[in-house]
Amino acid sequence: MTQAELDRLRVDGPVATARRAAPADYVLHYRLMESTGMVQALGGQQQALDALQAIGNAYQRKAEALVARPPTWRPAAFTGEGMDAGFAGLGMASLGMMMLGGVTTGMVGQMSDAQIAELASQGPLKLGSQGNSVDIKVGQDSIEQTMEYTVGEQGLMGSLKVRARVDLCPDPQGKVTADLSVKSNLALSDKDGIGGFVDTQFKLERWLDDDARLIQTQDGSASEMHIAMSGSEHGQTQSADISLSTGRDGQTRTTEHGQDGFSIFRPDEMAHAGDLLKSAMMLLYITSESLLRQAPWESGRCVQLDVTSDPAKRSGARPNTAYTLMAIPRARSDKAPARGTVSASLSGASTLNPTGKVKADARFDYANPDKRDQRASIAFESRSKRGVGKATLDFDTMQGGYRITLFPGCPGFHGSGEVCDLRKPFSFQGKGGDCxxxxxxxxFEPSDDRHGRYRWLTVIGSIKMDYSGSYTIETTEDGALIRTSASGCATGPGGRACGGTAPGIPLVRSADSCGAAGG
Structure with a gap:
C-alpha cells in the first residue's frame, strides 16, 4: 500500500472506505452461493442477489450502523456494484469493530495495572443477546473482542463471527499488532447440505518511532490478508485460497495457495478482481488501524518512569533548595531501559533546567520556591518506541504547623494539638490532672492570622465554667504565644461566680509541614 493510499484512508474515514470495499465483500459471497448451487436453488441471479442484499441489510441493522435502503440498480454481469446498502462479512467486521473496538481499546488504555488484572480475572465480558453478542477479554498485554451475529432473510441463513486482538504495549522493536479474523457462513434455510463460508484473516503490524507515535510513512506498517473459501453441495466440496501482503517496502504480493473446484474470480474478471481484493485489504487496514488509534501505550502503563530527587526531602523544605532529579524510564514488560527522551514541565516556582526533551536516562536541576509557604510540582513524561511513561514530583516550602505544649489547668490535651493554618478555626481539648x-x-474563631474570638468551656460533674473573649497571636521563628482575654462565669450547686481570665497558651513549630488545612 503506497503512502498516497495510506493518506487517503485517513482522510476518507471508515464509512467511505467500507463502502468502497463492499463490492469485494458481496462478490466473494456471491461466488460462494453460485458455486454451491444456492443461486439456482433461490431461483436465479436476481433472487439470489436480493437474498444476499437482505442478509447484508440485516447485518447492518444488527450493528446499528447505517440506515439500510434498497438498491436501485444492478448490472447484468454482477461485479458487486449497485449493492448500496448493508454489509456482508468484511464490512460488518469493519463497522462493528470501529464502533466498539476503538472505544474499548481507549477505555482499557486508561486503566491501571491493578484494574486490568481485576478485569482479566473476571473472564470475558459478555454483552448482547441471542443472535447478536459481544465478548470482550482483557489481558495484561492485549485486548480481544469477539462479535457474533446470526440472521435469516429470503431463504438464506447467515452467521458471522468477528474476532479482533490488539496489543496494548509495543515490543522491544516498537511493534504493535492488530489481528482481525472474519468468518462468514451462508446456507439455504430450507435445504440441508448446501452452504459454505468465507474466512478472512488479517494482520496489521505497526511500528512506533522514538517519540512513541505511530510511524506515518510506508515503512511504519506491514499487513497481510488471507482469504479462504469453501462450499458444499450435496456432499461435493469446492474451495479456494488466496493471500495478499504488503511489506514495509510498500510492495504488494498476491499468492494463490490453491483451489479445488472453483476460482474466486473467472479469467475475464481478473482485472477487476485485483481492485476488489485491494479494496477489501484497505478496509481491513483501516479497521485494524482504528483499533490502534486510541494508542493505549500513551497512558503510561507500558513504561515505568521512576524519578529520584537529591535531597530526598521535598515537603517543608527550605526555600531555594537545590535538587538534582534523575528520570529513569524502564519498560514494564521486561524491565529493559526504554531509552528515548524525557521532558519535564514545571507548575509553580522557581527554576527548572533543562527545558525541552532530554535523552534518557535524564538529569534535571531544580531550585524550589524562594519563599515560604509556596508549592510547586514537576510533571515528567518519557517517550520512546516502548511507549510513554509518566510521573509527578511535588515540592513545597510550607512551614510546619504549630503544636500546643500546655493546656491551661491541664498537663495534657486531646487530639493532635496541631494548628496548620492560623487563619482557619482550630480547637484544643484538655486532659490530665484535674482534667x-x-x-x-x-x-478559636480567627478574624485574621493574628486576631480573633475564642470560647473556653469546661464541665466537671455538675459544675460548668463558660468564658469567652478575644485573643492575639505573637509569632517567633520557633513558635507562637496565644494571649487571651476573657470573661465568664462558673455555675454549680453552690451558686454562681463570675470574673475574668487571661491564660497564655504557648505553641511550638512542628518539625514537618502539615499543609494548608486547618487544625
Whole structure:
C-alpha cells in the first residue's frame, strides 16, 4: 500500500472506505452461493442477489450502523456494484469493530495495572443477546473482542463471527499488532447440505518511532490478508485460497495457495478482481488501524518512569533548595531501559533546567520556591518506541504547623494539638490532672492570622465554667504565644461566680509541614 493510499484512508474515514470495499465483500459471497448451487436453488441471479442484499441489510441493522435502503440498480454481469446498502462479512467486521473496538481499546488504555488484572480475572465480558453478542477479554498485554451475529432473510441463513486482538504495549522493536479474523457462513434455510463460508484473516503490524507515535510513512506498517473459501453441495466440496501482503517496502504480493473446484474470480474478471481484493485489504487496514488509534501505550502503563530527587526531602523544605532529579524510564514488560527522551514541565516556582526533551536516562536541576509557604510540582513524561511513561514530583516550602505544649489547668490535651493554618478555626481539648474528670475545650474563631474570638468551656460533674473573649497571636521563628482575654462565669450547686481570665497558651513549630488545612 503506497503512502498516497495510506493518506487517503485517513482522510476518507471508515464509512467511505467500507463502502468502497463492499463490492469485494458481496462478490466473494456471491461466488460462494453460485458455486454451491444456492443461486439456482433461490431461483436465479436476481433472487439470489436480493437474498444476499437482505442478509447484508440485516447485518447492518444488527450493528446499528447505517440506515439500510434498497438498491436501485444492478448490472447484468454482477461485479458487486449497485449493492448500496448493508454489509456482508468484511464490512460488518469493519463497522462493528470501529464502533466498539476503538472505544474499548481507549477505555482499557486508561486503566491501571491493578484494574486490568481485576478485569482479566473476571473472564470475558459478555454483552448482547441471542443472535447478536459481544465478548470482550482483557489481558495484561492485549485486548480481544469477539462479535457474533446470526440472521435469516429470503431463504438464506447467515452467521458471522468477528474476532479482533490488539496489543496494548509495543515490543522491544516498537511493534504493535492488530489481528482481525472474519468468518462468514451462508446456507439455504430450507435445504440441508448446501452452504459454505468465507474466512478472512488479517494482520496489521505497526511500528512506533522514538517519540512513541505511530510511524506515518510506508515503512511504519506491514499487513497481510488471507482469504479462504469453501462450499458444499450435496456432499461435493469446492474451495479456494488466496493471500495478499504488503511489506514495509510498500510492495504488494498476491499468492494463490490453491483451489479445488472453483476460482474466486473467472479469467475475464481478473482485472477487476485485483481492485476488489485491494479494496477489501484497505478496509481491513483501516479497521485494524482504528483499533490502534486510541494508542493505549500513551497512558503510561507500558513504561515505568521512576524519578529520584537529591535531597530526598521535598515537603517543608527550605526555600531555594537545590535538587538534582534523575528520570529513569524502564519498560514494564521486561524491565529493559526504554531509552528515548524525557521532558519535564514545571507548575509553580522557581527554576527548572533543562527545558525541552532530554535523552534518557535524564538529569534535571531544580531550585524550589524562594519563599515560604509556596508549592510547586514537576510533571515528567518519557517517550520512546516502548511507549510513554509518566510521573509527578511535588515540592513545597510550607512551614510546619504549630503544636500546643500546655493546656491551661491541664498537663495534657486531646487530639493532635496541631494548628496548620492560623487563619482557619482550630480547637484544643484538655486532659490530665484535674482534667481527668473534666471536659475542657478551647475553640478559636480567627478574624485574621493574628486576631480573633475564642470560647473556653469546661464541665466537671455538675459544675460548668463558660468564658469567652478575644485573643492575639505573637509569632517567633520557633513558635507562637496565644494571649487571651476573657470573661465568664462558673455555675454549680453552690451558686454562681463570675470574673475574668487571661491564660497564655504557648505553641511550638512542628518539625514537618502539615499543609494548608486547618487544625
Amino acid at each position: 481527668n474528670q473534666a471536659r475542657s475545650t478551647m475553640s
